[in-house]
Amino acid sequence: MAQKLIDGVRVKQLKVIPDERGRLMEMLRRDDEVFLEFGQTYLTTMYPGVTKAWHYHKLQHDNFVCVRGMIKLVLFDERDGSPTRGTVNEFFLGDHNAQLVVIPPNVWHGFKNIGETESLIVNIVTKPYDYQSPDEYRLPAHENHIPYDWARKDG
Numbered sequence: 158m159a160q161k162l163i164d165g166v167r168v169k170q171l172k173v174i175p176d177e178r179g180r181l182m183e184m185l186r187r188d189d190e191v192f193l194e195f196g197q198t199y200l201t202t203m204y205p206g207v208t209k210a211w212h213y214h215k216l217q218h219d220n221f222v223c224v225r226g227m228i229k230l231v232l233f234d235e236r237d238g239s240p241t242r243g244t245v246n247e248f249f250l251g252d253h254n255a256q257l258v259v260i261p262p263n264v265w266h267g268f269k270n271i272g273e274t275e276s277l278i279v280n281i282v283t284k285p286y287d288y289q290s291p292d293e294y295r296l297p298a299h300e301n302h303i304p305y306d307w308a309r310k311d312g
C-alpha cells in the first residue's frame with residue numbers, strides 16, 4: 158500500500174537511459190515541478206551498515222538521489238501544526254529505485270546503507286552550506302524519542 162507522504166515531501170521518478178556505453182540519468186532541472194532553488198550540490202556516502210541520522214534543517218530543503226548502492230531514507234514529521242505530524246515515511250532508493258526525494262525544512266531525516274557496497278548519495282540543497290553557522294540540527298541515530306527502529310525488518 159502506498160504510504161501517505163509527509164506534508165511538503167515530494168518524489169520525482171527519475172528516468173535511466175542505458176546504452177552500450179553506460180547510462181545517463183537526469184536528476185533535477187530548474188523547470189521541474191519539484192524545483193525550488195539552488196544552493197549547492199554535494200556527495201555524501203555511507204559504508205555498508207552505516208546509518209546517518211537524525212538530522213533536520215531550519216532553512217534548507219534537501220533533494221536526495223542515491224546514485225549507487227541501496228539505502229533506506231526515513232523521515233519523521235514532528236512539526237507543530239503539520240497535517241501529517243507524527244508520520245514516518247520510508248523510501249528505498251538507489252540501484253533498484255531511481256527517485257529524487259525532496260525534504261522540507263524541520264522534518265527529521267536520515268538514511269541507512271542497506272546494500273553491500275558504499276552508497277553514493279547526491280544532495281542538491283536549496284542553500285549553500287554555512288561554515289560559521291551550519292543549518293544542521295541533530296539527534297543520535299539510535300537513542301532518541303523518534304518512533305523508528307533502523308534494524309532490518311525480516312519477514
Ligand SMILES: Cc1cn([C@H]2C[C@H](O)[C@@H](COP(=O)(O)OP(=O)(O)O[C@H]3O[C@@H](C)C(=O)[C@@H](O)[C@H]3O)O2)c(=O)[nH]c1=O
Nearest residue numbers: 199201202209210212213219266267268280285286293
Ligand atoms: C553538508 C556539508 C558538510 N560539510 C562538512 C561538515 C563536516 O566536517 C563534514 C561532514 O558533514 P556531515 O556530518 O554534515 O555529513 P553527513 O552526515 O553526510 O550530512 C548529511 O547527512 C544527511 C543525513 C543529511 O540529512 C544531510 O543534510 C547532511 O546533513 O563535511 C561541508 O564542508 N560542506 C557541506 O556542505
